[in-house]
Amino acid sequence: MKDDAYYHARCSRFLEAQPHMRTLGIGLIRAERGKATLVLPVQPQLISADLDTYLHGGVLTTLVDAASSVSTLCALDAFELCPTLDLRIDHMRSPVQSQPLYVAAECYRVTRSVLFTRASVYQESPDRPVAYAIATFMRPEAGVTDSAFRAMIEGGTDAATA
Amino acid sequence: MQQLLDLVKRAHASGDYQPLVDLIPYARILGVQCDCYGEEIIFRLPANPDNIGNPTIPAIHGGVIASFMELTALFQLTLQLPQPGLAKIIDFSLDYMRAGLDRDTFAICEISRQGRRVGNCSVLAWQERKSKPIAQARAHFLLDTGVST
Numbered sequence: 001m002k003d004d005a006y007y008h009a010r011c012s013r014f015l016e017a018q019p020h021m022r023t024l025g026i027g028l029i030r031a032e033r034g035k036a037t038l039v040l041p042v043q044p045q046l047i048s049a050d051l052d053t054y055l056h057g058g059v060l061t062t063l064v065d066a067a068s069s070v071s072t073l074c075a076l077d078a079f080e081l082c083p084t085l086d087l088r089i090d091h092m093r094s095p096v097q098s099q100p101l102y103v104a105a106e107c108y109r110v111t112r113s114v115l116f117t118r119a120s121v122y123q124e125s126p127d128r129p130v131a132y133a134i135a136t137f138m139r140p141e142a143g144v145t146d147s148a149f150r151a152m153i154e155g156g157t158d159a160a161t162a
Numbered sequence: 163m164q165q166l167l168d169l170v171k172r173a174h175a176s177g178d179y180q181p182l183v184d185l186i187p188y189a190r191i192l193g194v195q196c197d198c199y200g201e202e203i204i205f206r207l208p209a210n211p212d213n214i215g216n217p218t219i220p221a222i223h224g225g226v227i228a229s230f231m232e233l234t235a236l237f238q239l240t241l242q243l244p245q246p247g248l249a250k251i252i253d254f255s256l257d258y259m260r261a262g263l264d265r266d267t268f269a270i271c272e273i274s275r276q277g278r279r280v281g282n283c284s285v286l287a288w289q290e291r292k293s294k295p296i297a298q299a300r301a302h303f304l305l306d307t308g309v310s311t
Contacts, residue, residue: 019214020223023191046187057186057236058229061254065225081216084224088255146218 007031007074013153014073015066024059026066034108036070038063040101047097055095060121060131064089067103068117068135075107075115079153081145082115082137089133099123101130113139166248170241179203182237189233192226196237203241205234207267214264222262227287231256231269231299235283238271239303249281249303256299265289267296281305 008031015021015028015038024046030037040063048056065087072082095101104126105119114136121131166185173179179196183189192213195206207213207222207230215223232254239249267289275282285299286292 017217018223019212019217020226021215023212045191048185048187056248057188058192058232059188061228061232062188062223062225065223065228069224081218083261084258086255086257087224087228088253090253091251094250149218 002033002077004032007033007036009155010079010153011036011070011073013155014070014079017149017152018066020062021066024062026063028070029102031070031074034071034075035104035106036067036074037102037104038067038070039103042098042100053097055097055101060091060095060101061087061089063101063103064105064119064121064131064133065135067105068107068119068133069137071105071107071117071119072115072137073153075110079145079150080140081149082139085114085136085138087133087135089131091131093128093130095121095123095130102126105133115139166240173241179237179241182240183233186233186236188229192230192233194230194233202270203238205230205237205269205271207269209265211264216261219261220264222264222267224258224262227258227262227267227297228254228256228299230267231271231285231287231297232301234269234287235271235285235299235301236303239273239276239281239283239305242273242276243305249305252280252302252304254299254301256297258297260294260296262287262296263289268292276305279305 011031103121107117109116117135119133120129122129183196197204213226214220269287271285281303283301287297288295
């Protein structure tokens with residue numbers, strides 16, 4: 001069993017390795033066994049001054065997909081790159097542009113082939129969710145995850161001693 | 163809202179829907195393009211190094227593909243409404259079928275039903291050929307037709 005700091009480091013490296021996560025400045029707030037929380041900070045490039053005050057179109061979807069995927073990293077002992085099989089999002093209210101968007105995701109079941117996750121998206125309080133999401137991920141067959149990539153996410157030689 | 167109405171009207175007249183797409187900040191960041199072929203609109207997500215999620219394959223971020231498809235549905239619906247208003251997403255469900263490689267991605271949306279309050283959409287995304295989709299999605303939108311309820 002790894003400790004939270006280990007998962008935090010692994011998830012941070014995973015996010016940093018993805019150009020699109022850097023484009024949006026998506027950050028890791030918390031990581032623990034089976035769970036991860038990500039944030040999309042308020043940023044000028046996502047604000048449409050002339051439309052209205054809501055956060056528009058799809059960026060929530062990207063954040064949810066990312067958080068669900070990161071939560072799978074917290075549920076596995078060794079890093080495996082698991083592609084998304086299915087993602088479903090229910091939108092309960094419109095997120096505003098003026099506040100960061102948070103996603104708390106949990107990988108609640110791990111089987112030999114499939115990982116199951118659930119996530120909730122919120123702004124001012126986790127008690128007022130903006131959206132809920134569930135997703136499934138396929139575990140790769142042994143040896144499919146690129147070894148150089150794995151080493152990068154696991155922190156190279158540090159990972160062996162962690 | 164008036165601005166949106168004008169933009170939709172102008173887009174219909176000119177056949178150039180790009181100004182409408184550019185209204186949504188995230189669509190601009192992704193680089194979503196909109197090509198009109200007769201009555202059919204095909205949305206295009208040009209290959210873009212900033213959209214990569216998996217640098218080893220390299221493959222487009224799954225969330226980018228999902229968002230691109232969600233935007234496709236949103237635009238298709240907005241353009242099709244008799245009284246255009248921004249449709250609000252209720253739910254979105256996506257099947258990933260193949261990795262989206264670092265190349266142009268296309269999407270087309272079919273409105274399977276458009277009621278008074280809800281629009282049902284299905285979206286297909288592909289790269290080299292339509293018969294080999296990389297993802298398919300279903301979405302429901304709440305239609306804001308400007309009529310107060």
